[in-house]
Amino acid sequence: MPCKLTEAQVAYYRRDGFCFPVPVFSSAEVRDLRQQLETFETRQGHVLQGAQRLKTNLLLTWVDRVIRDPRILDPVEALIGPNILCWSVQFWIKEPQTIDYVSWHQDYQYWGLDSAEIVTAWVALSPATVESGCMRMQPGSHTVRMPHRDLFEETNMLSRGQTITEGIDEARAVPILLTPGEMSLHHVRIAHASAPNRSADRRIGISIRYMPPQTRQQLAEWDSAALVRGEDRYGHFVHEPSPGSDFDPTCVAFHEKTIANLLSFLYKDAAGGK
Template sequence: MAKKLTESQIAAYEHDGYICPVDAFSTQQATEWRSQLESFERAEGQKMTRGHNFKPHLLFPWVDEIVHSPEVLDAVEDLIGPDIRLFHLTVWPKDAHSGAYVSWHQDATYFALDPICHVTAWVALTDAPVEAGCMEVVPGSHKLGQLRHAEMQDPENLLSRGQALAVDVDRTKTAFMPVKAGQFSLHHTHLVHNSRPNKSNDRRIGLGISYIPTHARCTAANRVTAMLVRGRDNYGHFDEERRPEANAGPEERAFHARAVATFRDMNASLNRKSA
């Protein structure tokens, strides 16, 4: 029996490759998390955007709370089973009236996971309506398997590698995934999606949390870290991650820096392989 999602939501995920929206946290709670993120940005003099937006669950107890929350994990368990690791996490900020966007892509492109059964929970720290550049998807495209991508250099593209779909997919029928602060959406790793610039008067911020079942492994040569967030791991495909105790303390920063570097090395090795 499912823990959070309804039978029709699970059927929609299988058919369309996404579910949106799912209620999880109060607006007040999401706003409190947003202000924690923004006070860190102010203190550092650096926004958590491209180049600085990976794996904050290793830095902040408040992100650790989100990634372990039953509100999110119960839904993820309904899709991928009870033994779950957090493989990656990206903060996706778009300032009001900025040109930042995300090109059409599939998440699986640089993850090298086998089997390919990863799901992303996009947790909204602010409202993300269509006007603010919420995600836009091609329903059913998760059934197309892995498609070819090219890399493009555009500083406005929030994707770390600037990856963009290099084959034609019918984009005449897309669907938007608007969410309110405190809600989340779920999408399949092969779902073709993008997001447009934020034309609203407020910043748009979400956490893209990539969850995998513990039996999945990363096929790249480099061993990477991933956090066991629920259940058991009888496989040992990943190095365990340290849970943060203080807000960006010295130990948190050191572990975070190593884990991000390891992840980037893995990513770059995929580049070399395909070059």
């Protein structure tokens, strides 16, 4: 299975701000990943929720393995270089026939990270189709800063309901269609959105945010990230431990600390949210 990006894919990413589909996991492997997620959900009696959806690499060993998988890191390295920190993991799960959606937004406006070299790998664990509410992206929007407003809507899956107020051309939006086991890569400034899931299956994606170690956090004095490749000569982020087993107590305590820190600025002024 190919795992490096071609020159054409790198050029497409630089020009449009995203590229897809990039094959990562075989169908047997992705079936197994989904099963691990859903077996865990069944065992705990409810779907992955709240803080469990964020930085899940600190809680579940299979997620920690996913963020370090060379089939994800090789394409990421082609875009941001050989030294790579993983700043965040986020599960985006839309249950079948539900109304939750994601408004048009650019990620970098809210994360406090000062680098434009941040890339998200969005890995599909179930089909990402127009019907299931796949992401849509506006090509070339990573080159401009677009105005946003915080709308804090209940059905908006974003922490602040942050929404671009002008400059989106729906007719030019590209649907990011993925089969399970494929991923897309998107630039931290690309404008993107996704509609509700009208399909009969869950729409499950894992966003993994990668950045070079020279990146700084501007909204907090302290922040953490996992060193997943190469070296970190800057020390701007405390390195996250790898869990030796699911819910390893040291990693659970670290998770609590780093999530409280994240929520203090990501959810600032928000009444709640996902």
